[in-house]
Amino acid sequence: MKCLTQELMVDYMEDKLSPEHRRKLEQHFEHCKHCQRQLEQWVDELEEAGKALVEEPLSEDLDRRIISALPAHPVKMLHRAADTRQLPIWKKRSLDIMKKTTIAAATLAVVISGGMMYSPTFSTYVNGVFASSPTNKAEPVGVAGNGLLTRLGDDGIEEAAKKGFLQTPNASVADQGFTLTVHEVVADPFRICILTSIKDKSNKKESHWDAYQEGQITIKDKQGNVLHSSTEKGALKWGLTGKGTGKGVNEDGPYMELVHDLSSLNGGKGLPDELIVAFDIKKIGETNGNWQLEVPVDLKKAKAATKTYAVNKSYTTPQGLKLDVKQITFAPTGVELVVDRNTKEMEYSFELVDEHGSVLGAWAPGFIYGKDGERKNLMSDPRRSKWRPSEEIGESVRDFHYFQPIDETKNMILRLGPVYKQEPAAFQAKLDLAKLEKAPVTVEEQGNRYTFQHEKNQADEPDHYIVRVEATIGNGTAPMNPLSTFGVITDESGKKYDSAFLNDERKYENGQLHINGGLLLKGVKKLPKELIISYDKKYTEHHDAKWEVPIQTGK
Known part of the structure; x- marks a missing residue:
């Protein structure tokens, strides 16, 4: 590949290149000293622009406050190979060098706050230049025993985080006044857990479930081969859990925890040592925009x-x-x-x-x-x-x-x-809905007893209808609800209804299961005269x- 033209560098900065073109360009950066020097010159220009924003020399205290106020992505990526469990970075580096990187990062922050397009790929590479290490070889930041996921995950995630399997990319991307941040990651060959947040213009966190559900989240290897995409037909979506206030960490609003299975990826051939999780979100709330972020995930230590x-x-x-x-x-x-x-x-x-x-x-x-x-x-x-x-x-x-x-x-x-x-069964209850409003109907099947009655408080949705059910499951059937597992609901014309069983109460007493709940029918445009509720199989227990x-x- 020939050396980069200024036009190509601008396109790279603004993240306008295709993933394949971007990968080739970054491979060129890794080996071409001329292009690295040109990029370093641009960084120096960023520094000079940043100096114009600071009238007085920076004190050590101000250095620290600037670093803590900046989005973590530009600063913490600078020396990702460093052991973050040791002293803070400003104590390990000379103050002059730290001022240079801080001012450059501050300038990037000014660009972000000014509403200009932010390229996380470019920002990551700039920081790689400062660290004299190509970005496509940099390791994700690891922190042992310190982080939000040591308190916000389930038992396994928290234990892994405390034992040194926590990674802290703290990568951010901003557009249209919203900032998406990937704070922490815990991953092993079984699963991946990513702690994220979205902040609005007032720096307040909001859940924005739809942004994750409707956006694309892709898991791929370093070569760009896609292992999972949330938008593929039939693909299992990421599990989302809101982490609200509590445990002394979320005073400014909720985090979102994203989880996904890794064990079934890559066709059972095993996982690579490093994954890339790519976020591509086009809408947050009612605001359209472009939030693209790639987060490296190191699996080498967890695999070992x-x-x-x-x-x-x-x-x-x-x-x-x-x-x-x-x-x-x-x-x-x-x-x-x-x-x-x-x-x-x-x-x-x-x-x-x-x-x-x-x-x-x-x-x-x-x-x-x-x-x-x-x-x-x-x-x-x-x-x-x-x-x-x-x-x-x-x-x-x-x-x-x-x-x-x-x-x-x-x-x-x-x-x-x-x-x-599984054993054959022959249960059928024919319910005349006009009569059901006046009196309940009881039907028995091989020791199982069901009582159906009209639900006075119907669902708010106009096309939903609820039938109340009280059931006692006899000893000949496993302690289960055959209606929810195998139930079929039709009307007098043979039309089949989508349904769900709403459990209000379940009690297991004297070897029998007692159920009290509601059978919810969906898609009821017009109430039929009769409902036929049936199942033809059930489980027996041995x-x-x-x-x-x-x-x-x-x-």
Whole structure:
């Protein structure tokens, strides 16, 4: 590639180049001393412009206050290889050099506040020049035991952050008076958690859920190969959790925590040592703009700390369910247990216990309630009941069970619990809605008893309709709600309605499950004369499987 023209440099500064063109240009920067000197000259010009803004010499105290007030991206990227757990940067660098970088960064801040377009790629490279290290080789900033995610994450994220797997890019991009900041990242081969915020013109944080949900967030490798894009058809969206005030860290408004599975990316071939998370947001609230930001994520340390141990133990239950416990993996943010089963028609539950019988983790299918439905120490996901969905392999199924961190040195036993088998059922309730307004209707099916009645307080949405349901699930059925798992609702013409079961109360007493809730029908343009509520299968529960598997970690 030939040396850069002034026009190309301007396009690069303003982030007008395509990703492929930008990558080639940055590769040229890395090896071309002439272009590096030209860029350094531009930085010097930025410095001189910044000096014009400061009438008096900077004191050490003012240096510190300027640094703390600046967006962290320009300053903290300067020496990313430095150990940030040691003394502050102004004590490790001479004051003259620090003034130069501070003034240059302050000038960039003035450009941002003036409403001009801000290129995070250019800013990152400028800072790489100051550090005499090409930006495409710089490491993300790491901080051990200090940061918001040591207090704002779930148990696994917090533990990993405290143990030195916290990265603090503090990268920002501003447009139209809004500033998007990526503050912190925790990532390992299982998942990634990103702490972000959006500030408005008055420097106030707002949640702006839609900005993340409607924008594009891409995970790719250093070569630009896309591993996941939030806008791909069928792609699982990022889990969003608002972190409001509390724990003494959010007085100025909420942060947003974004989580996503990494274990299923890259077709099971393993993850690269470094990922790039690219944000491309076009709208915040009612304001259109351009917020593009690329954040490097270092996985090398977390991958080295992740250990997998083979188990390879099999068992077939009296119902014909064959289970094969394949392996267990310990990573900084949690534990993964891989189990194969030979059929989709049966489910299972289990506990992980230590040598004293204390439960370290427990799994049961999400449709099971009561004492046998206890799920303990699970790695949670706001979008679904399991962190990573099961994968079908022919007629078999591979299940991935994720738990919050468990001490790898503990002696563990997997203890199989109840097994759940799909069985045929024949439940049908025909509800005349005019009569239902006057009196409830009760229908029984193999020990299960349902009472339906008219809901006086209907949903606010005009095309929704609610039927109240009280149910007692008999001993012949697993402690579940067949209506929510297998229920079908049609009217007298055969029209099928989309529905959801709204649980108000669930109680498990004397071996029976009691449910009180509402059956919500959607898309009811005109109320039909009759509703037919039915299900043709359910799960039965079996307690005759006795199996324990020692988990050997070699420690």
